[in-house]
Amino acid sequence: AKFVYDFTEGNKDLKDLLGGKGANLAEMTNLGLPVPPGFTITTEACKTYLDSGEEPAALRDEVSAHLDALEVTMGKKLGQADDPLLVSVRSGAKFSMPGMMDTVLNIGLSDKSVQGLAKQAGDDRFAWDSYRRLIQMFGKTVLGVDGDLFEEALEAAKTAKKVAVDTELEAADLKKLVTKFKKIVKTEAGRDFPQDPREQMDLAIKAVFESWNGERAKLYRRQERIPHDLGTAVNVCSMVFGNLGPDSGTGVAFTRDPASGHQGVYGDYLQNAQGEDVVAGIRNTVALADLEQIDKKSYDQLMQIMETLENHYLDLCDIEFTIERGQLWMLQTRVGKRTAGAAFRIATQLVDQGLIDEAEALQRVTGAQLAQLMFPRFDDEAKVEKVGRGIAASPGAAVGKAVFDSYTAVKWSRSGEKVILVRRETNPDDLDGMIAAEGILTSRGGKTSHAAVVARGMGKTCVCGAEELEVDTKRRRMTVPGGHVVEEGDVISIDGSSGKVYLGEVPVVPSPVVEYFEGRMHAGAEDADELVEAVHRIMAFADRKRRLRVRANADNAEDALRARRFGAQGIGLCRTEHMFLGDRRELVERLILADTEAVREESLKELLPLQKQDFVQLFESMDGLPVTVRLLDPPLHEFLPDITELSVRVALAESRQEPHENELRLLQAVHRLHEQNPMLGLRGVRLGLVIPGLFTMQVRAIAEAAAERKAAKGDPRAEIMIPLVGTVQELEIVREEADQVIAEVEAATGAKLKLSIGTMIELPRAALTAGQIAEAAEFFSFGTNDLTQTVWGFSRDDVEASFFTAYLEKGIFGVSPFETIDKDGVGSLVAAAAKAGRATRPDLKLGVCGEHGGDPESVHFFHEVGLDYVSCSPFRIPVARLEAGRAAS
Ligand code: PEP
Ligand code: MG
Numbered sequence: 106a107k108f109v110y111d112f113t114e115g116n117k118d119l120k121d122l123l124g125g126k127g128a129n130l131a132e133m134t135n136l137g138l139p140v141p142p143g144f145t146i147t148t149e150a151c152k153t154y155l156d157s158g159e160e161p162a163a164l165r166d167e168v169s170a171h172l173d174a175l176e177v178t179m180g181k182k183l184g185q186a187d188d189p190l191l192v193s194v195r196s197g198a199k200f201s202m203p204g205m206m207d208t209v210l211n212i213g214l215s216d217k218s219v220q221g222l223a224k225q226a227g228d229d230r231f232a233w234d235s236y237r238r239l240i241q242m243f244g245k246t247v248l249g250v251d252g253d254l255f256e257e258a259l260e261a262a263k264t265a266k267k268v269a270v271d272t273e274l275e276a277a278d279l280k281k282l283v284t285k286f287k288k289i290v291k292t293e294a295g296r297d298f299p300q301d302p303r304e305q306m307d308l309a310i311k312a313v314f315e316s317w318n319g320e321r322a323k324l325y326r327r328q329e330r331i332p333h334d335l336g337t338a339v340n341v342c343s344m345v346f347g348n349l350g351p352d353s354g355t356g357v358a359f360t361r362d363p364a365s366g367h368q369g370v371y372g373d374y375l376q377n378a379q380g381e382d383v384v385a386g387i388r389n390t391v392a393l394a395d396l397e398q399i400d401k402k403s404y405d406q407l408m409q410i411m412e413t414l415e416n417h418y419l420d421l422c423d424i425e426f427t428i429e430r431g432q433l434w435m436l437q438t439r440v441g442k443r444t445a446g447a448a449f450r451i452a453t454q455l456v457d458q459g460l461i462d463e464a465e466a467l468q469r470v471t472g473a474q475l476a477q478l479m480f481p482r483f484d485d486e487a488k489v490e491k492v493g494r495g496i497a498a499s500p501g502a503a504v505g506k507a508v509f510d511s512y513t514a515v516k517w518s519r520s521g522e523k524v525i526l527v528r529r530e531t532n533p534d535d536l537d538g539m540i541a542a543e544g545i546l547t548s549r550g551g552k553t554s555h556a557a558v559v560a561r562g563m564g565k566t567c568v569c570g571a572e573e574l575e576v577d578t579k580r581r582r583m584t585v586p587g588g589h590v591v592e593e594g595d596v597i598s599i600d601g602s603s604g605k606v607y608l609g610e611v612p613v614v615p616s617p618v619v620e621y622f623e624g625r626m627h628a629g630a631e632d633a634d635e636l637v638e639a640v641h642r643i644m645a646f647a648d649r650k651r652r653l654r655v656r657a658n659a660d661n662a663e664d665a666l667r668a669r670r671f672g673a674q675g676i677g678l679c680r681t682e683h684m685f686l687g688d689r690r691e692l693v694e695r696l697i698l699a700d701t702e703a704v705r706e707e708s709l710k711e712l713l714p715l716q717k718q719d720f721v722q723l724f725e726s727m728d729g730l731p732v733t734v735r736l737l738d739p740p741l742h743e744f745l746p747d748i749t750e751l752s753v754r755v756a757l758a759e760s761r762q763e764p765h766e767n768e769l770r771l772l773q774a775v776h777r778l779h780e781q782n783p784m785l786g787l788r789g790v791r792l793g794l795v796i797p798g799l800f801t802m803q804v805r806a807i808a809e810a811a812a813e814r815k816a817a818k819g820d821p822r823a824e825i826m827i828p829l830v831g832t833v834q835e836l837e838i839v840r841e842e843a844d845q846v847i848a849e850v851e852a853a854t855g856a857k858l859k860l861s862i863g864t865m866i867e868l869p870r871a872a873l874t875a876g877q878i879a880e881a882a883e884f885f886s887f888g889t890n891d892l893t894q895t896v897w898g899f900s901r902d903d904v905e906a907s908f909f910t911a912y913l914e915k916g917i918f919g920v921s922p923f924e925t926i927d928k929d930g931v932g933s934l935v936a937a938a939a940k941a942g943r944a945t946r947p948d949l950k951l952g953v954c955g956e957h958g959g960d961p962e963s964v965h966f967f968h969e970v971g972l973d974y975v976s977c978s979p980f981r982i983p984v985a986r987l988e989a990g991r992a993a994s
Contacts, residue, residue: 108150109167111174112143112342117418122147124338126197129438136417138410140435142178143192143342144171146310148199151336154314168310172303172341179343184302188225189218191235191344194309196316198337201439203558204533205325206337207246207316209309210379211239211344215300219283223276231349233279234271238379240286240298243305247312248294258285272377306341313339321533324540329563330919345434347427348379352400355379358393358407358424360415363443363561364497366450370394370408372424373551379427389572390551403433414438419460420469421451442561444500445474449639456642463646464994470643472961472984472991477501477564478640479622479980481613483600490608492585495546495571497604498557503544503566504598504610507591509581511538518542525597527583529576530569531556539565544599546606548576548583566601574606622671622983644983647990648672653967654974655985656731658954660684661719665726668979672986675731675822676723677886677976678954681803682739684719685712693744696796698774709802716803720810724821728814731822733886733954733976735865736793736803736839738828740783745775784891784900789829789865793839800827804843808850808858815856825862826886831870836881863950866938867891875938879945886976887935889955889963893922896931923956926963936970952976961988968992 115123115131123131127145134140146168153161176182181190191213196206214222214236223232244250262274262282274282290298299305316322317337326333347355358372372393397404407426410433414422423441427434443451452469455461461469483502505523508514511534514526518541526542528535530549539545539559544566547556551570560567575584581593591597591608598611620626621637628641656677657668661684665676685693692708699705723732751772758765780786793800807823814821825843830836840862847860864881866872867888875885894901901923909921918927926932935953942949952974957963959977964985967975969992977985 106147106149106161106163107167108147108161108164109171110145110147111171112140112145115145120199121335122149122338124148124197124199124340125201125439126195126437127338127340130340130342132417133414133435133438136413138413138435139433141343141345142175143340144175145197146339146341148336148338151314151317151338152334154311155317155336160311165307168307168341172306175341175343183306184213184215184218185221186217187221189213189221189302191222192306193340193342193344194306194313195340195342196313196337197340198317198331199335200329200331201442202322202325202329202331204555205316205322205536206319207309207313209239209242209246209312211235211242212305212309213302213344214239215302217300218302226346226349228349229276230274230279231346233276233283234274234348235346235379237279237283237286239305240283240290243298243309244286244290244294246316247308248290248296250290250293254289254293255286258282258289310339310341313337321536324536327913327916327919332919333916342436345427345429345432345436346379347375347429348377349430351377352431353377353427353429354399355427356390356393356396356425358411358426359421359441360411360423361421361443361447361451363421363423363441363447364500366421366443366447366454368454374399389549389570400428400431403428403431406433410435416460419455421447442558444561445477445564446500446636448474449478449643450635453639453642464650466643467646467650467987467991467994470987470991472964472988473564475618475640475987476981476984478618478636479616479983481615481619482602483598483605483607483611484614487612489598489611491605492587492589492608493571493573493606495548495568495574495604495606496551496557497600497602498554498569499545499560499565499567500602501544501564501566502598502600502602502611502613503542504596504613505543506594507546507583507597508538508542508593509576509578509583511535511541513581513593514538515541525599527574527576527591527597528556529578530554531559539563544568544601546571546574546597546599548572548574560601566599568599568601568604568606571604571606623667624670644672644986647987649990650994651968651986651989652993653964653972653985653989655982655989656733656952656954656974656976657979657982658958658976659979660723662722662726664979665723668982669727669730671979671982673730673979673982674974675733676727677733677952677958677974678826679723679732679734681716681719681735681737682743684716685737685739685744689715690744693739694746696799697741697744697778698771700774705796705798709798713802713806716806717810717813720807720823721813724810724814724823725819727822729820729822731824733824733826733863733884733952734803734807735826735828736790736800738789739792741778741780741787741792742783745778746771748772748775748779751775782900784894784902790827790835790839791829793827794835800839801842801846804846805850808847808860809854811858811860812850812854812856815858816854823858823860824884825860826884827862827864828888829867829891830864830878831868832874833877833881836864836878840881861950865891865954866935866942867955868895869934872934872938876941876945879942879949882942882949883946884950884952885938885942887938887951887953887955887972889926889931889935889953889957890923892934892955893927893931896934897922897927899923925960926957926966928966932966932970935967939970939972959985964988965992 112134117132120128123145193210195208219236223229241255245252347353354376356374362371373390375390421441425437448470452466505525508524527546547569556569573586583591598607654674656675657673658678659665660679696708811821861883863884865888951972954976958975959981
């Protein structure tokens, strides 16, 4: 295998091998853009190193050959004493992991070559500053020295000199600092800072490989669901300097606004600064537009390049660049992260510009982004005190208690508190605090600061650079203009869409996207905003493309009507046990505990009209669309009195010698029916088979309701679904009784009802014998909640709270199988059962109604295995429609 690629050899499609950064540097190089020469070491080399602990044998020679070539191109040698070639060694994985892995700049500087650099640059200060940065970065990331030690030494130097910022330190001060830094390295790492430039480079490469498995990186990957086995590439790039004086600088640019999607000049620029200074939010940047005044030539060239990149990538690009003494260099580009709203707008803008088609537009947005747009927002009208305004870095409305460090954020959120993490600026060590918080507020840094970039990636609300706020992390408080002090634990609200910060809790209002789906805001109307317009169009693209139909899980008319407004094409699951809660619970309790036929029949008789009325309403709200009614499937314990409570009552009555015969009888019955594993006990079809008349009462209610709707000129399309079937025999018995009841109702009403009868496939045995079960079923609906529970042997009510965190941390799975379908296990049963069912009955209708029906990744899977529909909760219907469209395009 080839382990090293020159920038001229790669291209943007080699992200697996060269990482995102390497692939795009190669692409820009080949577009003729000004990229400093360099080469990329592949992810394969990294994987080999991480697996075996050793670099692949051929790597050293390949690196040597590429370094030689680079030295020829640049006309100088790495670390050459009189005129050193310096390089950066940067990580770059397939997926962007901002700030999570290591980077070392200025490699090639040593006690000797620092002099050569000073002479060549004509700037002693610059050379010694570069050298101290190298020792600092190298010491921290390669040699594992505590970074604070360097920071403290730097602070001490500033204090000694009585200056406020680094740039006021002079060459002589920095030279002394270098000596101090080298001592720190020697003491802490037990070795000298290496003077051999090649040794520096090789050690840095290894450190980058290893940073793939750093704790921060692992945590980030889990959060972002990035696989752990990809490895990182390493980019070795000749250095250009943004810190050579006022005609130099470094910046970040976007071809469109990553928050709104509008085209324009967006970004930040920092004069006389190097590398990470911009992203780290250490000094305050100026707007990119100001670069035109500072350096018109570079600005014009940058604008030209941005246009080239957009037309080439056909998408929003973000860019890192450096200007070295008036010469512009491109250090990175990639298809940029953006807010959910911007994703929808950009996709439609690009369609309008004729750059992409509808199918491609669907690939530019995700169901997760749509879900994010459906969150509520702050009420603008609310009477609350605005105390500051920062940059709207990542949209959303977050309310919580102010905390000033990550540790507290995690601790408080674990105990159920909602918190806002308030920091002067964040760095990668704050990651777990950011995950735990509802939102993030910083007083420094721009749209490209660490806080902003990471929050956007996580879809978390963030306001950054709120400079009027004085954040004092040591004393855990922040002072707002006017002098009011927010202490740890005080509630604040932040609006990531406007950048506003409020004291106290701001009430929230529904999102315009939800208003649109609800039909309260119309696309095309004059006051509809751009976002609603874009969502409307993307949904139309998705509906045109998708093959899967989308139904709702709903058991009352209100939910059904909402689902219909959201685009549901029927009800895929009406859980009838939900109709028996509240007042009716007692009736069901009586039915279940009935010890005489008379009591049982009486309770059934009372339930019948109530059920029928439920169904009439439901069929009316879904007129003309299928409604799948599932017969009763209660976990029995939910309908019975609590056994402990009842025992206490009986014991008390006994000790007081009060009459308690009824309680005692009840207690005995509850004991009789008590189950250790109610989920695997008397539920579903089993209950229907042992309580005579229960299922037939429900079937009668459905049939009579359908007949009533027909008589009222409605178009009811009921489907009767039998839960928890494990064998075709169960289904056959229920079916026979049901058919008879339906025939009776038809005869009595003269209506032709055309009710279909089908089953859930939610037990492994049902899936394994699907071919037989299809003999007695006109449709299957996969109950992936129970199927996941029984295939894994995971109690669905218990495991997420008990050991799932450990499983996720160990990487056994990246996401709960109750959330995203486990394709290899549960999914393969679904696929096989679908196939076997259709082999028996080619027109068998297939759907899914477990929670997975509204999960983006799972929807793609159900599309692939050929189901006819997915069914999910009303609020997830738009997401399912969109993902079904994406799956088909
Ligand atoms: C299922 O098991 O997936 C299902 C939809 O049924 P319930 O969640 O009601 O058990
Ligand atoms: Mg179930």
